[in-house]
Amino acid sequence: MSFINFANREVQLKIVYYGPGLCGKTTNLQIIHRMIATDAKGNLTSVATSKDRTLFFDFMPLVANALEGYTTRFQMYTVPGQVMYNTTRRLVLRGTDGIVFVADSQWSKMAENVESWANLEENLRLQGDSIDNIPYVLQFNKRDLPDVAPSHYLDFLLNNRGVRRPSFSAVATDGTGVFETLNMVARLVLNRFVKSYARKESKESELVLV
Amino acid sequence: MSLTLVEKDVLRLRRVLVELLERSESDGCVVCDSGGYVIAQEGRGTQDPLLISALGAGVFAASRELARILGEDEFSAVFHQGEKKSIFIRAVNREVLLVIIFSNTANVGLVRLYAAPAATEMRVLFDEISAPDRKIEHPEKAFVLTREGDFFRAPGAS
Numbered sequence: 522m523s524f525i526n527f528a529n530r531e532v533q534l535k536i537v538y539y540g541p542g543l544c545g546k547t548t549n550l551q552i553i554h555r556m557i558a559t560d561a562k563g564n565l566t567s568v569a570t571s572k573d574r575t576l577f578f579d580f581m582p583l584v585a586n587a588l589e590g591y592t593t594r595f596q597m598y599t600v601p602g603q604v605m606y607n608t609t610r611r612l613v614l615r616g617t618d619g620i621v622f623v624a625d626s627q628w629s630k631m632a633e634n635v636e637s638w639a640n641l642e643e644n645l646r647l648q649g650d651s652i653d654n655i656p657y658v659l660q661f662n663k664r665d666l667p668d669v670a671p672s673h674y675l676d677f678l679l680n681n682r683g684v685r686r687p688s689f690s691a692v693a694t695d696g697t698g699v700f701e702t703l704n705m706v707a708r709l710v711l712n713r714f715v716k717s718y719a720r721k722e723s724k725e726s727e728l729v730l731v
Numbered sequence: 732m733s734l735t736l737v738e739k740d741v742l743r744l745r746r747v748l749v750e751l752l753e754r755s756e757s758d759g760c761v762v763c764d765s766g767g768y769v770i771a772q773e774g775r776g777t778q779d780p781l782l783i784s785a786l787g788a789g790v791f792a793a794s795r796e797l798a799r800i801l802g803e804d805e806f807s808a809v810f811h812q813g814e815k816k817s818i819f820i821r822a823v824n825r826e827v828l829l830v831i832i833f834s835n836t837a838n839v840g841l842v843r844l845y846a847a848p849a850a851t852e853m854r855v856l857f858d859e860i861s862a863p864d865r866k867i868e869h870p871e872k873a874f875v876l877t878r879e880g881d882f883f884r885a886p887g888a889s
Contacts, residue, residue: 523733524768528741556885585882612792616766704881
């Protein structure tokens with residue numbers, strides 16, 4: 522659910538990084554925070570355990586000059602990947618406008634990837650939504666590790682719905698693929714926002730004509 | 732679906748919030764939705780309203796889960812007391828939250844007292860804002876994307 526403030530000429534959109542534990546969701550945000558220009562970012566806040574595992578979420582606001590005449594604020598969140606924190610994942614997913622699903626490319630993590638994907642679908646269903654109605658991209662992370670599945674296999678495993686979504690190979694620790702993923706999800710979310718607003722407007726005009 | 736505010740809504744909200752801050756002797760307040768969007772802010776002590784909203788919405792959502800476990804529908808308010816500053820979070824409706832920040836020279840009873848009518852007044856406003864037949868005056872006919880290329884770049888990247 523986006524938020525439009527016509528008085529302040531501001532649009533807010535929410536993007537959530539989802540995926541199994543230790544797949545690199547927090548690392549994605551840390552790299553974006555480290556590399557992006559200062560005027561485009563706010564603080565990166567992590568609600569983490571003493572062992573640096575995400576407990577609640579990570580949060581970072583980004584500002585982009587994306588819509589003419591409007592300040593566009595993206596609110597970037599990660600969910601805690603560990604299985605036991607499902608309630609928290611559901612809370613963070615509320616009202617999201619776009620999703621990045623980060624998969625761990627290692628063969629040994631395939632079951633966790635599939636389980637996390639199914640968990641995402643289920644959590645969206647519980648809030649009356651569907652993955653098919655939300656802009657999302659997939660990121661196949663940790664491509665630098667030795668024992669990884671080929672990208673086409675990960676696509677076969679996770680990106681196998683009617684419409685294939687964009688997927689990116691990444692090594693989040695050195696920044697490879699991080700900005701490609703971010704820019705693609707931002708574009709999908711913005712396109713969806715612009716289209717849905719135009720549709721709503723045209724519906725209202727029709728009502729006036731009648 | 733999106734939550735949309737126009738000038739008139741912002742002015743109404745501001746009036747409610749300014750009055751609340753004056754009466755309750757609080758420092759500042761933020762109105763946010765349950766997804767963490769900042770809807771409005773007023774006063775001092777809210778230098779980072781984005782973060783206050785994200786964390787406030789998270790804290791309140793967690794308290795809702797606790798309430799559910801205890802068999803309550805929800806806790807209508809959450810209070811965090813610090814040494815110098817405290818935070819009081821109150822539900823306006825299922826989707827909107829009011830976060831009030833006040834120093835401990837103010838009285839939590841006053842904050843609680845005046846937060847209730849402010850929340851009621853805001854509930855009426857948000858009912859109007861989210862009414863399906865609401866007509867927005869002077870809306871944009873369309874939003875236009877500024878560019879075809881990337882929106883975010885790392886310095887030094889081509």
